[in-house]
Amino acid sequence: MNEKIQREIFHYFDVNKIENFVGVPDSTLKHFIDEGLRVKKIIIANREEEAIGIAAGMILAGSPTMMFMQNAGFANSISTITSLIQLYEIPILFLIGWRGYLKDDAPEHEKIGKIQPQLLKSLNLQNKVLTDKTWKKHCKWALTQIQNNKPAALVIKREFLD
Amino acid sequence: MIRKSAIKTACNFAKNDIIVSANGFISRDVYSSFEKDTNFYMIGSMGLASSIGLGIALKKPKKKVFVFDGDGNILMNLGSLVTIGALQPKNLIHLIFDNNIHESTGGQPTLANKINISKIAKVANYKIFSVKSMKSLENVFMKINKIKGPILIHIIVTKSIEKSSRVEVSPKKITSRFMSAIK
Numbered sequence: 001m002n003e004k005i006q007r008e009i010f011h012y013f014d015v016n017k018i019e020n021f022v023g024v025p026d027s028t029l030k031h032f033i034d035e036g037l038r039v040k041k042i043i044i045a046n047r048e049e050e051a052i053g054i055a056a057g058m059i060l061a062g063s064p065t066m067m068f069m070q071n072a073g074f075a076n077s078i079s080t081i082t083s084l085i086q087l088y089e090i091p092i093l094f095l096i097g098w099r100g101y102l103k104d105d106a107p108e109h110e111k112i113g114k115i116q117p118q119l120l121k122s123l124n125l126q127n128k129v130l131t132d133k134t135w136k137k138h139c140k141w142a143l144t145q146i147q148n149n150k151p152a153a154l155v156i157k158r159e160f161l162d
Numbered sequence: 163m164i165r166k167s168a169i170k171t172a173c174n175f176a177k178n179d180i181i182v183s184a185n186g187f188i189s190r191d192v193y194s195s196f197e198k199d200t201n202f203y204m205i206g207s208m209g210l211a212s213s214i215g216l217g218i219a220l221k222k223p224k225k226k227v228f229v230f231d232g233d234g235n236i237l238m239n240l241g242s243l244v245t246i247g248a249l250q251p252k253n254l255i256h257l258i259f260d261n262n263i264h265e266s267t268g269g270q271p272t273l274a275n276k277i278n279i280s281k282i283a284k285v286a287n288y289k290i291f292s293v294k295s296m297k298s299l300e301n302v303f304m305k306i307n308k309i310k311g312p313i314l315i316h317i318i319v320t321k322s323i324e325k326s327s328r329v330e331v332s333p334k335k336i337t338s339r340f341m342s343a344i345k
Contacts, residue, residue, distance in 0.1 A: 020221075043249070045213075046241030053210035054245070057182075057217020060202065060341055065217075083206025084214075088333045 001156050005132055006031035012139050013066060022055045023068030024048050028097030028158040048073035049080045056090050064146060068095040071116045081123060091146040094153040101157040120153060127153035163296050165259050165319040170195040171296060172257055175303045179226040180218060180344060184211040184235040186266030188259060190326035192230055199343035203329045203336055209238030212246065212256055219251035222344060226253050233260040233274035247286030252310040261319050280316040288314040
């Protein structure tokens with residue numbers, strides 16, 4: 001996904017009353033995070049589970065919050081998602097950068113990247129993969145989910161190698 | 163000082179404030195000592211009570227937020243001390259009930275007595291207090307009213323003989339009543 005769209009996605013959520021953006025950096029989401037940092041609306045945590053905890057606290061305080069991370073960190077967070085987010089029915093918005101989507105991505109991303117869609121499915125976590133053409137429709141869907149008190153996950157594929 | 167009596171004293175002190183309690187016996191003790199809608203009993207997600215408390219404290223700066231944590235819990239999410247120290251929520255009071263064991267899982271040792279948790283918090287820019295007796299715990303509670311957070315109180319406790327019952331409010335209900343109560 002190109003830089004311009006990533007920056008637009010940040011502003012889309014900012015304008016649509018997502019008040020906080022908490023997460024752990026990921027190269028796939030670089031421009032999204034940069035845009036948030038530029039306007040001083042990003043909190044960087046040390047680990048993904050911690051970021052989810054902070055985001056959950058903000059949501060409990062009545063403040064809609066997005067939590068962003070790489071898919072490797074998403075895998076770290078599975079128990080937190082089941083025993084905090086889903087158990088307590090906390091309507092969090094996840095943004096996940098998907099490494100290992102391309103077959104020749106770095107070797108450490110290969111296995112976890114391959115099972116990423118299955119992990120989301122096993123958790124029964126409602127999700128959409130964002131593309132340059134459909135991002136707005138899917139971001140709108142995600143906002144509707146959280147307004148209906150349900151968590152939602154948006155995924156951005158890493159379509160470049162470095 | 164037995165953990166449950168220390169928790170009871172702390173609950174009384176925080177009776178008009180928000181409490182986020184760590185999983186295991188800490189949440190059970192809070193539930194049986196002072197049940198109220200502004201308590202968030204975290205029964206899963208071990209280690210995250212301080213992170214949840216931080217999120218609430220940042221968005222509710224006019225309300226006091228108490229985190230009732232354990233040594234096992236904070237050691238599992240030690241980075242949280244750094245994040246809290248960096249973001250400096252003035253309304254966050256972080257209590258660590260340290261029995262040096264994972265009491266809920268059968269009393270296996272933690273590494274808490276090999277290091278100094280409150281020193282770690284101090285270099286992370288918390289204001290710190292360390293107490294071993296009920297009297298000094300009460301004294302610290304008198305003092306902290308005038309101090310801006312983040313504050314960490316390291317409370318050395320012994321394990322309880324009495325076992326508190328499970329939290330009987332459903333997690334879904336904990337969320338909805340907590341959110342309404344702190345609006």
